[in-house]
Amino acid sequence: MRRLLPALLLLAAPAHSQEAHTEHWIVATDMWDTSAQSTLELRRTGDTLAGTLDGDPLDGKIQNRKIRFVARDKNGTTYAYAGTLAGDIMAGDADMPDSNHPGRRILHRFTARRLPDRPAGPPRTWDYRPESFSNLF
Numbered sequence: 001m002r003r004l005l006p007a008l009l010l011l012a013a014p015a016h017s018q019e020a021h022t023e024h025w026i027v028a029t030d031m032w033d034t035s036a037q038s039t040l041e042l043r044r045t046g047d048t049l050a051g052t053l054d055g056d057p058l059d060g061k062i063q064n065r066k067i068r069f070v071a072r073d074k075n076g077t078t079y080a081y082a083g084t085l086a087g088d089i090m091a092g093d094a095d096m097p098d099s100n101h102p103g104r105r106i107l108h109r110f111t112a113r114r115l116p117d118r119p120a121g122p123p124r125t126w127d128y129r130p131e132s133f134s135n136l137f
Helices: 004-017
Strands: 021-030 035-045 048-053 056-063 066-072 078-086 089-097 105-114
Touching: 021 089, 048 066, 056 078, 078 105
Parallel strands: none
Antiparallel strands: 021 035, 021 105, 035 048, 048 056, 056 066, 066 078, 078 089, 089 105
8 A cells, every 4th residue: 555655646746737727818910900909718738728719719739839729609610820939929820711701711910928827815906196296298
């Protein structure tokens, strides 16, 4: 029994390190020189991704610094993203339906930045007290 317990603890350790953690991102997609903003929530478990893009479910993979994920809306339309991670920044191409020509797809450049994790603990209040005042505009 004494030998079995350490072996079980060693087997359980990798499972804990593979625990999913939700990351929050803001995605800016260049749609014909106009930036379309989206919210992205990613949960990483090893090299597998799950989460949502503006509330639509997604799944994908991450290998080294390469990331790929596909979101599907309620009508089954897919939005595929492929890019490169560099710390808390992501950039690449989004393969989306062409809104001007049904049935066609078009690539748009996108960038994303990861939002910092919320600090632990209860909500906090910031008591702002201005130190200078001005009536000039």
